[in-house]
Amino acid sequence: MSTSGAELLRQVKSQIEEVDPSEVNELIDEGVTIVDVRGSEEFATGHLPGAKSIPRGHLEQRIEGVAPDRSAELILYCASGNRSAYAARTLQQDLGYERVRSMTGGITLWKDRGYQVEIPRALSAEQRDRYSRHLLIPEIGAEGQQRLLDAKVLLLGAGGLGSPTALYLAAAGVGTLGIVDDDVVDLSNLQRQVIHSTQRIGIPKVDSAEESIHALNPDVNVVKYQTRIDASNIMEIIDGYDVIVDGVDNFPTRYLLNDASVRLRIPVVSASILGFDGQLSVFKPYDGPCYRCLFREPPPAELAPSCGANGVLGVLPGTMGLLQATEVVKLILDIGDPAIGRLLLYDALGATLTEVKVHRDPECPICSRDPDEIADEEMGVFPDYEAFCAAAG
């Protein structure tokens, strides 16, 4: 005679360990792994704090991603405690999990007892459509898109590099874009600064950039800083951002930014361009070298054509700016291998990309020290470059 469903459930529950919600509530604070085996739509209506979602149908394939250690404590739950009982038996008998338990009464009893429920934020229907090509990539998905929407990225300069970077980060749904630029749009900018337009000549670049960003993606919160960044305002401006994009056109600001970002431990995606050549690296404080490890001293004025106008191929900042945008997205999503400890050299004419290694300098005046030891007056210490540039004419 075949076994009834109710009988099977009784048998399964006699073979596994169960745990009361009150004990789970205590274990949550200790960081025990909790898996919700309900369907993803049920999970989206609310779940135990910190619980991972693995619908029962995917349990065998996905459990190792969440619980690689089979001797570690693992708690499963569902709506009422039945599906999680079956799931617990599978993990225990078929996959060898030694300390798996099923929560009695499921999330229904959990809620009845008044314990905390976390309601995941969901993308709106419009966002699901707008970001659908991201949602289709397993490395991004809804969770990654939410991280992008929560991210705050600061762009130093809305010029050649900042233009494409800002547009693509906005399109990708980076939720907050800060833009620092004290300049106004000039006709000579438009050969490469694609975020601006002919109609907006003469208006501040931060306003022009904001207009283009909102036309592309109204989700993005634009924070404008129409100012020149200097030692007096940099800490206040950059504090609170997750990633900084360095596209500034002069050495003093690059060194100042380095020192301040090391102090606040904010990663900087840095690029520079000249003629047909571009350089790019990611400086993640204390994980890799900083800008001063790479370039301990700025070159003298005659070797540093940042003093005044210089020629640049119009599409080059597009190439380098989008490499920067890509690195920003990777840092936010914590995927791939960011260009930390590597300097990429792009030669547009040769169509070559060369890479050299960058090491942390044990004698670096900035990042060899604890960030709290770096004093205000040390930041951005630099040869008197503006005087030097003025002297160079």
Add this chain to the structure above:
Amino acid sequence: MATIKIPPVLRASVGGEKEVGASGANVGEVLRDLASSHPATESQLFSAGGELNRYVNVYLNDEDVRVLDGLDTAVGEGDTLVILPAMAGG
């Protein structure tokens, strides 16, 4: 003979070339050979005391010579030296 990759700011000093060949058993000798063939590069590469200027980074293939043996780093046939000053354009 090693190949030296010339950065944009030094190209005018070597007749506009992006790469030039130079001889020598180590990094210092190769750079000296470059400076003797193209004297305009000398003051840009070396300080008055003959040291490599601190603002010039030199890589043997992809490795910074500062973490190797500096100017004494041995250079083989077919090696590439990359001379790299900082750029600030944005």
